[in-house]
Amino acid sequence: MLYPLVLIALAAAPLALLARLPGRDRIAWGLALIPLAIFGLTLAQAGPVWEGGQIVERIAWVPALGLDLSFTLDGLSLLFTLIITGIGTLIVGYAGHYLGADSGLGRFLAYMMLFMGAMLGLVLAGNVLTMFVFWELTSVTSYLLIGYKHDYADARRGALHSLLVTGGGGLALLVGLLLLGQAAGSYELRDILAAGDVLRAHALYPAAVILILLGCFTKSAQIPFHFWLPGAMQAPTPASAFLHSATMVKAGVYLMARLSPALGGTALWDVTLAVVGGATMTFAAIVAMRQFDLKAMLAYTTISMLGALTMQIGLGGKYGAEGVATNILAHALYKSALFMLAGVIDHECGTRDLRRLGGLRAYMPQTMVITALALLSFGGIPVMFGFVAKELMLEAALETDLGATLSVLAVAAIAVTAAAYLVTGWRLFSNTFLGQRSMAAMQQHVTDPVPGMLIGPGVPAALSLIIPLALLGPISGLIGPASTAIYGKPLEVELALWHGVNTALLVSLGAIAVGVGLARFGEQLANMRGWPAWSRGDMIFDRLIERTLAGATALTRTIQEGRLRRYILVTALAMLLFVGVPFASFGLGAIRFDLDPQLQFYEVLAVALIPVGVLATILARTRLGAIIAAGVVGAMVSLLFVLFSAPDLALTQLLIEVLSTVFLLLVFSVLPVRFESFSAAWVRRRDAIVAAAMGLLITGLVLATATNDAFAPLAPFFLENSLEKGKGANVVNVILVDFRGFDTMGEITVLFIALLGIYGLLRLRQGKNDVAPERVTTAEPAAEPVDTKR
Amino acid sequence: MHRNESPLPNRPPSRSTPRDSALYDSLILRTVSRLMMPLLLLLSIYMLLRGHNLPGGGFIGGLLASSAIILQMVAFGPKTARRILPVNYLLLAAFGVFFGAIWGLPAMVAGLPYMQAFWLPEPIPGVGKIGTPVLFDIGVYFTVIGVTTKIALLLVEEPSLFPLPAMKPAPVEQEEGA
Numbered sequence: 016m017l018y019p020l021v022l023i024a025l026a027a028a029p030l031a032l033l034a035r036l037p038g039r040d041r042i043a044w045g046l047a048l049i050p051l052a053i054f055g056l057t058l059a060q061a062g063p064v065w066e067g068g069q070i071v072e073r074i075a076w077v078p079a080l081g082l083d084l085s086f087t088l089d090g091l092s093l094l095f096t097l098i099i100t101g102i103g104t105l106i107v108g109y110a111g112h113y114l115g116a117d118s119g120l121g122r123f124l125a126y127m128m129l130f131m132g133a134m135l136g137l138v139l140a141g142n143v144l145t146m147f148v149f150w151e152l153t154s155v156t157s158y159l160l161i162g163y164k165h166d167y168a169d170a171r172r173g174a175l176h177s178l179l180v181t182g183g184g185g186l187a188l189l190v191g192l193l194l195l196g197q198a199a200g201s202y203e204l205r206d207i208l209a210a211g212d213v214l215r216a217h218a219l220y221p222a223a224v225i226l227i228l229l230g231c232f233t234k235s236a237q238i239p240f241h242f243w244l245p246g247a248m249q250a251p252t253p254a255s256a257f258l259h260s261a262t263m264v265k266a267g268v269y270l271m272a273r274l275s276p277a278l279g280g281t282a283l284w285d286v287t288l289a290v291v292g293g294a295t296m297t298f299a300a301i302v303a304m305r306q307f308d309l310k311a312m313l314a315y316t317t318i319s320m321l322g323a324l325t326m327q328i329g330l331g332g333k334y335g336a337e338g339v340a341t342n343i344l345a346h347a348l349y350k351s352a353l354f355m356l357a358g359v360i361d362h363e364c365g366t367r368d369l370r371r372l373g374g375l376r377a378y379m380p381q382t383m384v385i386t387a388l389a390l391l392s393f394g395g396i397p398v399m400f401g402f403v404a405k406e407l408m409l410e411a412a413l414e415t416d417l418g419a420t421l422s423v424l425a426v427a428a429i430a431v432t433a434a435a436y437l438v439t440g441w442r443l444f445s446n447t448f449l450g451q452r453s454m455a456a457m458q459q460h461v462t463d464p465v466p467g468m469l470i471g472p473g474v475p476a477a478l479s480l481i482i483p484l485a486l487l488g489p490i491s492g493l494i495g496p497a498s499t500a501i502y503g504k505p506l507e508v509e510l511a512l513w514h515g516v517n518t519a520l521l522v523s524l525g526a527i528a529v530g531v532g533l534a535r536f537g538e539q540l541a542n543m544r545g546w547p548a549w550s551r552g553d554m555i556f557d558r559l560i561e562r563t564l565a566g567a568t569a570l571t572r573t574i575q576e577g578r579l580r581r582y583i584l585v586t587a588l589a590m591l592l593f594v595g596v597p598f599a600s601f602g603l604g605a606i607r608f609d610l611d612p613q614l615q616f617y618e619v620l621a622v623a624l625i626p627v628g629v630l631a632t633i634l635a636r637t638r639l640g641a642i643i644a645a646g647v648v649g650a651m652v653s654l655l656f657v658l659f660s661a662p663d664l665a666l667t668q669l670l671i672e673v674l675s676t677v678f679l680l681l682v683f684s685v686l687p688v689r690f691e692s693f694s695a696a697w698v699r700r701r702d703a704i705v706a707a708a709m710g711l712l713i714t715g716l717v718l719a720t721a722t723n724d725a726f727a728p729l730a731p732f733f734l735e736n737s738l739e740k741g742k743g744a745n746v747v748n749v750i751l752v753d754f755r756g757f758d759t760m761g762e763i764t765v766l767f768i769a770l771l772g773i774y775g776l777l778r779l780r781q782g783k784n785d786v787a788p789e790r791v792t793t794a795e796p797a798a799e800p801v802d803t804k805r
Numbered sequence: 806m807h808r809n810e811s812p813l814p815n816r817p818p819s820r821s822t823p824r825d826s827a828l829y830d831s832l833i834l835r836t837v838s839r840l841m842m843p844l845l846l847l848l849s850i851y852m853l854l855r856g857h858n859l860p861g862g863g864f865i866g867g868l869l870a871s872s873a874i875i876l877q878m879v880a881f882g883p884k885t886a887r888r889i890l891p892v893n894y895l896l897l898a899a900f901g902v903f904f905g906a907i908w909g910l911p912a913m914v915a916g917l918p919y920m921q922a923f924w925l926p927e928p929i930p931g932v933g934k935i936g937t938p939v940l941f942d943i944g945v946y947f948t949v950i951g952v953t954t955k956i957a958l959l960l961v962e963e964p965s966l967f968p969l970p971a972m973k974p975a976p977v978e979q980e981e982g983a
Contacts, residue, residue, distance in 0.1 A: 662860035670868035674953060677875055681960040742924050742934055743857035751862060752938040752945070756920045759941075760905060763948040767902045770952045774895065777959045 024132030031124035043111020050103035087141030090496025109471030110253035130156035173246035188230025235267030252358030260351035276503025288329025295322025336502035338407035345404035355472035374452035392479035409519035437530025845873035863942035867949025898951025905944025
């Protein structure tokens with residue numbers, strides 16, 4: 016049973032609101048049992064997956080569309096599920112401490128649970144459409160998390176950027192997935208993965224790949240879409256730790272890894288991933304090295320690692336698959352620890368600016384040890400898990416099938432990145448814990464936080480050391496099936512610390528040596544002149560948003576300028592263009608003129624009076640004349656309904672006529688007594704032409720439907736079944752409330768919305784609320800009867 | 806053909822209708838509308854209930870009921886109309902939509918498509934056959950009453966429709982929004 020894993024997390028969201036009660040940190044740890052339970056439930060049923068099998072389950076969702084909710088648990092899903100729930104457990108507990116003083120903790124944890132559910136659904140989905148639904152859900156819930164401190168403009172901006180970039184990429188992804196499904200003949204992941212050869216030869220392949228990659232690159236913050244991720248650091252630290260270590264941003268990597276057996280193996284896929292990933296990795300590593308904000312530093316190293324993962328998927332091969340799986344786990348462990356530690360430091364010292372920190376080793380010794388562990392793994396120092404992962408990355412670069420040039424470039428990029436990581440790590444550590452006691456440490460009584468707050472970062476940091484020393488066997492059992500899913504063919508994985516002296520080790524040691532050497536000059540590197548500000552991309556994006564909004568405003572002003580006549584003109588023109596032109600081109604033949612309607616003279620009279628009334632309305636020079644003439648039209652239409660035995664319609668029409676007259680009466684006094692022409696002559700001519708064309712169009716459409724029996728007439732069905740199935744003798748009413756009841760439902764909803772619109776127009780205008788009707792009344796005591804003179 | 810919506814330049818400067826007085830001050834109208842009010846409301850319910858078999862239904866019934874209320878408004882003014890039937894018409898309209906929508910749900914509980922009809926086996930004396938479509942029609946009835954009456958009240962209580970003095974002459978318009 017896989018879907019309960021997702022449901023539990025989603026259903027637990029309201030429960031999180033309990034965290035408004037006192038004892039918040041304990042409640043948060045209680046809530047952390049939920050992801051822990053999902054973790055346990057996953058392990059309990061994962062038996063076949065360890066053997067390389069998979070669990071598949073389907074629930075009919077929209078059977079009419081052939082849309083099923085299907086879920087699959089295989090090696091890759093298992094790896095992600097365990098990371099999401101495992102790290103999730105720690106972060107939910109940690110958040111209780113971090114946001115303990117914040118009244119919004121309940122809301123925050125509810126978002127976290129929703130996000131976790133969406134993320135679990137994404138990695139467990141067995142159908143690309145199911146997956147897409149959860150993909151979008153992660154975008155929406157992460158928007159809520161990033162914008163949690165919504166009273167800060169920067170938080171709103173960061174959240175909006177993240178939503179627009181990932182949401183826009185999501186649109187591309189949807190089209191890409193649809194193309195993929197079309198090409199493969201199925202939306203089930205299993206079928207798509209089995210159809211690799213067909214897909215790669217398919218005409219839609221390039222388009223599908225480009226669109227899917229757009230979705231993945233935006234989600235996983237690859238160049239040039241990387242700028243939203245540092246902006247997303249406005250999220251409270253627990254959310255950053257969760258979104259950017261283990262989950263949200265890995266979604267793009269997950270999808271690329273998931274689809275690489277089916278789509279990989281072509282230059283388009285492999286080279287694009289390797290080049291974009293490699294460039295992102297190196298660029299972001301160098302930018303990270305030069306940051307002064309702890310979280311910004313971590314954000315850029317995250318972008319860098321996402322690039323590394325993307326690159327490895329592109330490099331492919333056995334080591335590529337193993338490297339992706341191992342790096343995902345290693346990164347999730349050390350990066351979640353580092354984010355939580357950054358939160359601890361920020362929480363205790365009130366700043367996370369490296370220039371204002373320092374000398375904390377005497378005050379926060381436990382925090383320092385945990386940070387050191389996580390940083391050693393991050394830097395890829397031997398015996399840490401990060402080292403094992405980096406070795407696999409180097410192997411992937413050395414063994415790639417993409418040619419010697421790319422191989423050498425990839426190895427060089429990894430070496431540069433590894434050295435930059437060391438500088439980054441050293442700067443982070445030395446500026447925080449070593450050196451002079453900082454102002455922040457002196458001003459506040461800085462100590463290690465409560466033990467509960469160190470559990471969160473402590474566990475993953477410790478695992479980064481324990482796994483390579485003691486747990487490589489069981490972890491290989493987890494990495495193996497995951498690599499198999501990425502590789503597409505069964506892989507036996509034996510992770511090891513020591514592979515003998517080989518090229519990878521030498522490169523790795525060389526990079527470490529360079530990194531250690533450069534670390535001494537870390538501050539000089541950071542203070543060097545950098546790239547111009549525009550290279551961050553977020554300013555450009557801001558301008559893009561502004562331009563788009565300005566364009567939309569201009570368009571709205573043109574089409575919806577606020578005068579009724581303009582709206583009517585635009586509506587009529589649009590209808591003439593989109594209905595009239597096709598009808599005139601193809602539909603005129605449907606009108607038949609050879610009918611003999613056998614009209615009675617009184618019918619002719621009623622019909623003939625309608626155009627007379629219309630003309631009289633148009634030509635009337637006084638308001639009363641116009642109203643009376645319009646009434647004639649309504650009365651004649653009612654009469655026609657009576658003549659054609661439609662008493663319901665006649666009744667309705669008459670009542671509407673009465674009410675319209677009353678409504679006209681209400682605005683009577685503001686209508687001009689005598690009409691005059693204020694518009695220019697050509698405007699009136701233009702409007703006359705548009706009006707006449709609309710009249711012709713509607714007449715033609717009615718004639719075409721009424722005189723043409725190309726469609727089986729519906730009337731007999733209603734007449735026969737009204738009494739029997741609808742239990743009513745009044746066919747019109749039975750159609751309204753039963754046969755076509757859903758239409759009526761829509762109509763009353765529209766009526767209500769129209770009322771809300773009118774209410775808004777008349778009552779909620781700006782500044783309107785100051786003028787109470789009573790005040791106006793007292794100001795205007797003269798009760799003057801409405802003017803009725805002609 | 807364009808007619809200018811703006812008031813004429815030569816309007817008298819002060820011409821507002823106080824909102825607590827009748828739109829037409831007429832003894833005949835007051836007397837008739839007072840007598841007609843209950844009759845019209847009864848007629849509207851009658852029309853609503855007989856609608857399934859004879860001309861009528863929620864739409865017609867609703868229009869009838871709101872004309873009864875609007876008649877009060879014309880004869881006595883909106884304040885009196887509100888006092889006679891102290892109803893929040895905005896809420897009534899919302900309730901109508903809600904009430905109409907929920908009677909589609911029983912079918913879904915039974916695993917049938919939304920709005921599939923259910924009927925009581927025996928007609929109720931004096932009311933007729935009762936089923937979910939009839940109840941849905943009652944939702945329509947309330948929506949129509951709420952929407953129509955509220956729009957009328959909004960219009961008649963709108964100060965800018967019965968504007969303050971010193972209306973400037975409307976500028977002669979050459980072309981709109983070129």
